[in-house]
Amino acid sequence: MEGDANGIDVEKEEDESFNCPLFDRAAKRNGLEISEPIIAYIADFAFKYTEQLAKDLELFAQHAGRKSVNTEDVILSAHRNDHLASLLRSFCNDLKAKEPQSERKRKKASRKEDKATTSVVHVPDL
Amino acid sequence: MEADTFDPDLIHAIFKQIWTRRFLERERNGGNDATDCEVGAGTSKKNRPTSANANAVKLSCELLRVFVTEAVQRAAAIAEAEGVIKVEATHLERILPQLLLDF
Numbered sequence: 355m356e357g358d359a360n361g362i363d364v365e366k367e368e369d370e371s372f373n374c375p376l377f378d379r380a381a382k383r384n385g386l387e388i389s390e391p392i393i394a395y396i397a398d399f400a401f402k403y404t405e406q407l408a409k410d411l412e413l414f415a416q417h418a419g420r421k422s423v424n425t426e427d428v429i430l431s432a433h434r435n436d437h438l439a440s441l442l443r444s445f446c447n448d449l450k451a452k453e454p455q456s457e458r459k460r461k462k463a464s465r466k467e468d469k470a471t472t473s474v475v476h477v478p479d480l
Numbered sequence: 481m482e483a484d485t486f487d488p489d490l491i492h493a494i495f496k497q498i499w500t501r502r503f504l505e506r507e508r509n510g511g512n513d514a515t516d517c518e519v520g521a522g523t524s525k526k527n528r529p530t531s532a533n534a535n536a537v538k539l540s541c542e543l544l545r546v547f548v549t550e551a552v553q554r555a556a557a558i559a560e561a562e563g564v565i566k567v568e569a570t571h572l573e574r575i576l577p578q579l580l581l582d583f
Contacts, residue, residue: 387565392568404491405498407543407544411540421528421530421531425536427536428539431543441546449538453535
């Protein structure tokens with residue numbers, strides 16, 4: 355089937371683009387060399403993990419009655435490891451802090467605390 | 481300087497590929513049931529595949545980056561403990577169970 359054939363092609367392409375310098379840097383940090391097949395193995399794992407992640411995210415979003423996956427779904431998919439979940443949550447908070455538009459959601463908090471605290475970005479309209 | 485992480489577009493593309501595949505399967509199965517999900521291009525039933533928020537994709541990239549980094553670093557730790565300078569498949573094998581449990 356055409357759909358499947360396209361799927362397989364995309365898979366291979368993306369497998370290869372997984373071999374980014376990320377791997378080399380991670381290994382060389384410890385001063386170790388990394389053998390060739392390992393990069394392929396890890397790329398394969400990462401790809402399979404991404405597939406699993408996609409399924410999980412879809413299920414979580416559907417469960418919440420949404421069509422679109424959001425950050426809460428991703429954080430939830432890391433629920434097995436508390437440390438990982440808190441890491442993701444803080445990364446998420448950093449992302450939101452950088453975005454100027456998301457300040458609108460903080461209307462509730464900012465109305466009361468606005469005068470006292472200075473948030474990172476300016477609130478356009480209240 | 482390229483950031484030390486996966487390309488969000490790549491991850492997004494992979495997600496979309498899986499979600500469209502699953503969506504098509506659902507359609508195929510849904511057609512067999514012949515319920516009321518008939519004509520209705522814009523109805524808010526399961527008529528479009530899942531999509532993702534931009535921040536969710538970035539977060540997923542981070543998650544994957546951590547996954548890969550953990551895998552490599554754990555394997556490297558085993559290699560180092562053995563006193564070998566090259567990380568081999570056997571080292572990777574040994575860290576695999578715990579890694580999969582942690583993620």
